[in-house]
Amino acid sequence: MKKLLLHPAAKPATFIxxxxxxxxLFYSALTNQLGANPAEALIRATGDWTLRFLCIVLAVTPxxxxxxxxxxxxxxxxxxxxxxFYVLVHLLSYSWFDMGxxxxxxxxxxxxxxxxxxxxxxxxxxxxxxxxxxxxxxxRLGAKRWQMLHKLVYLxxxxxxxxxxxxRSGKNDFAEVAVYxxxxxxxxxxxxxxxxxxxxxxxxxxxxxxxxxx
Amino acid sequence: xLIKTDHSGFDHAVPSDITPQGVYQxxxxxxxxxxxGAAGATIASWAGREAMAQAVTKPGKLAAxxxxxxxxxxxxxxxxxxxxxxxxSYNNFYEFGTDKSDPAKNAHTLVTKPWTVAIEGLVxxxxxxxxxxxxxxxxxxERIYRLRCVEGWSMVIPWVGYSLxxxxxxxxxxxxxxxxxxxxxxxxxxxxxxxxxxxxxxxxEALRMDEAMHPLTLLSFGMYGEVLPNQSGAPxxxxxxxxxxxxxGKSIVKIRFTxxxxxxxxxxxxxxEYGFYSNVNPAVDHPRWSQATERRIGEDGLFAKKRKxxxxxxxxxxxxxxxxxxxxxKFY
Numbered sequence: 001m002k003k004l005l006l007h008p009a010a011k012p013a014t015f016i017x018x019x020x021x022x023x024x025l026f027y028s029a030l031t032n033q034l035g036a037n038p039a040e041a042l043i044r045a046t047g048d049w050t051l052r053f054l055c056i057v058l059a060v061t062p063x064x065x066x067x068x069x070x071x072x073x074x075x076x077x078x079x080x081x082x083x084x085f086y087v088l089v090h091l092l093s094y095s096w097f098d099m100g101x102x103x104x105x106x107x108x109x110x111x112x113x114x115x116x117x118x119x120x121x122x123x124x125x126x127x128x129x130x131x132x133x134x135x136x137x138x139x140r141l142g143a144k145r146w147q148m149l150h151k152l153v154y155l156x157x158x159x160x161x162x163x164x165x166x167x168r169s170g171k172n173d174f175a176e177v178a179v180y181x182x183x184x185x186x187x188x189x190x191x192x193x194x195x196x197x198x199x200x201x202x203x204x205x206x207x208x209x210x211x212x213x214x
Numbered sequence: 215x216l217i218k219t220d221h222s223g224f225d226h227a228v229p230s231d232i233t234p235q236g237v238y239q240x241x242x243x244x245x246x247x248x249x250x251g252a253a254g255a256t257i258a259s260w261a262g263r264e265a266m267a268q269a270v271t272k273p274g275k276l277a278a279x280x281x282x283x284x285x286x287x288x289x290x291x292x293x294x295x296x297x298x299x300x301x302x303s304y305n306n307f308y309e310f311g312t313d314k315s316d317p318a319k320n321a322h323t324l325v326t327k328p329w330t331v332a333i334e335g336l337v338x339x340x341x342x343x344x345x346x347x348x349x350x351x352x353x354x355x356e357r358i359y360r361l362r363c364v365e366g367w368s369m370v371i372p373w374v375g376y377s378l379x380x381x382x383x384x385x386x387x388x389x390x391x392x393x394x395x396x397x398x399x400x401x402x403x404x405x406x407x408x409x410x411x412x413x414x415x416x417x418x419e420a421l422r423m424d425e426a427m428h429p430l431t432l433l434s435f436g437m438y439g440e441v442l443p444n445q446s447g448a449p450x451x452x453x454x455x456x457x458x459x460x461x462x463g464k465s466i467v468k469i470r471f472t473x474x475x476x477x478x479x480x481x482x483x484x485x486x487e488y489g490f491y492s493n494v495n496p497a498v499d500h501p502r503w504s505q506a507t508e509r510r511i512g513e514d515g516l517f518a519k520k521r522k523x524x525x526x527x528x529x530x531x532x533x534x535x536x537x538x539x540x541x542x543x544k545f546y
């Protein structure tokens with residue numbers, strides 16, 4: 001497993017796998033396979049994939065620690081950038097296919113639908129994280145400050161879930177929201193538990209040591 | 215100045231606004247003459263071409279249910295009819311799931327035979343109709359209506375049915391009957407999502423008596439020249455073209471005449487969002503989104519701007535007078 005993760009092709013392979021949902025959506029849109037309302041299908045699917053990648057990237061550290069596989073940390077930055085990629089496509093799909101890039105319409109819509117404002121806030125908060133994802137930025141900020149900044153992801157996850165919850169509340173349909181909320185709660189809960197546990201057993205490796213492996 | 219674009223949709227005028235009554239009645243006599251073969255062949259072929267333009271292709275999936283061309287004002291829009299595939303795969307029918315692809319997947323379990331519709335409440339002739347008898351109660355007509363969903367999308371659907379007024383006249387409502395309530399099927403054995411907490415089952419909708427009596431209010435048994443597919447509300451449903459789609463109850467089992475405004479399903483779920491009237495109105499937004507525009511399914515491509523929603527879904531000339539003097543912001 002570790003050999004596989006350290007293989008030179010591991011990163012390019014992951015990159016392609018992460019791009020598959022996008023390629024599939026793009027192909028479906030071109031070949032008119034997105035059903036009766038392709039705009040809605042694209043907006044919803046890219047939103048779903050943003051949440052999924054957010055869950056995946058938040059799972060990296062717990063998985064790495066639990067399975068004692070430091071090599072997993074190599075993939076965290078790319079997965080995080082894919083969260084940003086899918087949210088960007090999500091935002092573009094909404095502004096283009098739903099709003100026709102009409103800024104006045106978008107502003108009116110955001111006022112009407114606060115859940116869009118919440119989603120947009122999450123996107124804005126994610127932007128500095130994506131912008132500081134390269135090594136030079138980490139060096140310039142210093143590991144401590146960079147880490148502080150990237151803790152924003154926990155807030156972003158909360159906003160993303162609220163955005164999804166609010167959107168689904170129109171139909172009183174919370175089954176899927178509950179699944180994502182449970183996953184995020186488990187991943188964040190594990191971190192809280194780690195901190196609490198680390199205080200009791202100072203020798204246990206915490207998430208802080210992991211980031212240095214970047 | 216009112217500038218018409220491709221996105222503003224088709225605006226119906228009342229024929230009498232344009233043509234004096236005497237003139238169009240003469241034309242109708244001419245058409246009658248043609249039907250009996252008395253008029254010249256040239257004019258007959260011209261009339262035939264007109265009829266062809268309106269022809270709706272049968273999908274060939276279900277039993278045929280032909281309907282004669284409707285003479286009701288505003289009943290046949292000239293807009294492009296939405297593909298049968300889109301109309302039958304993109305549905306809101308929560309008894310079969312909340313995703314719009316769910317009804318097409320799940321509604322095959324619905325049992326539509328035998329089916330009865332009970333007429334109850336404030337009527338002289340309460341009775342239960344077998345669906346076979348209800349279909350024969352009046353001549354079937356084809357009506358091509360716009361359908362505007364409260365969610366902001368629209369379709370153009372060729373329904374087959376007759377004016378609900380035909381049934382109402384037969385059962386003779388009492389003088390104190392002010393509302394008509396439509397109770398739809400709620401059978402947990404055949405409808406997998408009945409029992410989910412999304413709505414209070416059965417799904418109930420209602421109209422004011424004058425709305426129910428309006429000739430455009432259709433009791434529908436079919437679409438595209440065939441009987442209704444299950445996901446579209448087989449075997450009998452309501453179609454009220456000037457109101458948001460959810461007002462048109464599917465798979466109706468009971469029609470009740472009452473003196474009090476009934477509580478309707480979505481009104482019970484969220485009274486501040488879904489009013490009793492729920493007339494299509496671009497000037498009155500849903501609390502959580504704008505109702506000014508809509509996406510025409512299958513027509514407005516990915517890159518097209520959404521088209522403007524019309525007052526009363528474009529049926530203002532026909533139904534506007536029902537709401538004369540009413541504050542439509544208050545009675546949304």
